[in-house]
Amino acid sequence: MNMCSAIKVEDTGESVPDFRAQRRAARRAENRAEILDAAELVFGEQGFQAGSLRQIAVRSGFSPAAIYMFFENKQHLVSETLTRRAAELVGALQAVAEGDLSPLDKLHAIVDVTVAFFEARPGFRRLVRHMTGGSAIVGSAFSEFASDGDGYFMDAMNLLARIVERGQEVGEIREGDAHAIAHFFSVLVNEHIHLTASGASNIAPLTAEQFHGLIDGTLGSPTR
Numbered sequence: 001m002n003m004c005s006a007i008k009v010e011d012t013g014e015s016v017p018d019f020r021a022q023r024r025a026a027r028r029a030e031n032r033a034e035i036l037d038a039a040e041l042v043f044g045e046q047g048f049q050a051g052s053l054r055q056i057a058v059r060s061g062f063s064p065a066a067i068y069m070f071f072e073n074k075q076h077l078v079s080e081t082l083t084r085r086a087a088e089l090v091g092a093l094q095a096v097a098e099g100d101l102s103p104l105d106k107l108h109a110i111v112d113v114t115v116a117f118f119e120a121r122p123g124f125r126r127l128v129r130h131m132t133g134g135s136a137i138v139g140s141a142f143s144e145f146a147s148d149g150d151g152y153f154m155d156a157m158n159l160l161a162r163i164v165e166r167g168q169e170v171g172e173i174r175e176g177d178a179h180a181i182a183h184f185f186s187v188l189v190n191e192h193i194h195l196t197a198s199g200a201s202n203i204a205p206l207t208a209e210q211f212h213g214l215i216d217g218t219l220g221s222p223t224r
Helices: 003-007 019-050 053-060 074-097 103-119 122-132 149-169 178-196 208-219
Strands: none
Touching (some): 019 053, 053 074, 074 103, 074 122, 074 149, 103 122, 103 178, 103 208
16 A cells, blocks of 8 residues: 555645644744733833833843844833733723622622732732822823723723713612712722732721722712
């Protein structure tokens, strides 16, 4: 028997996956993530102006030239560093919003999810403080640095406003402009996260129980 005919694969017309291309794409995605992780740490420690590609290269193990294979310039790297986390955070908030909790309980759950998100990403928490100077945690300052930043900010604010509106309809959340209350809620969460960060301030932070009580007292309807 001809060996070639023995191993010949019948042509069925179906495309065969290019596993080598898939492995290359997976490695590229992994390398890109490692650079973004390093950038998050460097920008969080040094700020956007002082943080350099050379420092990111040292932290990531890639040369500056290799970093340019993934990102056009420093501005692009800053943008992608922010956009990655903004997308993750908005996705986490969306999951809470789509759940079965009552509107006020959703806001409480969003507090816990957001706190956990930033506790797990201390470099990103420091980076956001550099960027916003104290404004909302998913603040409009994203639009200055990230190509999709303003979109994520509006997504987050609109999501919170819809929860507030539903809470007002069922008598759980106090009256007032839903978007204003959503923004106020966002600022409260931002400052709570900042104060609970290790060494962030000489002001003693509220406990989780105390902060949830503050949210109840501030946003809850007086007629509940």
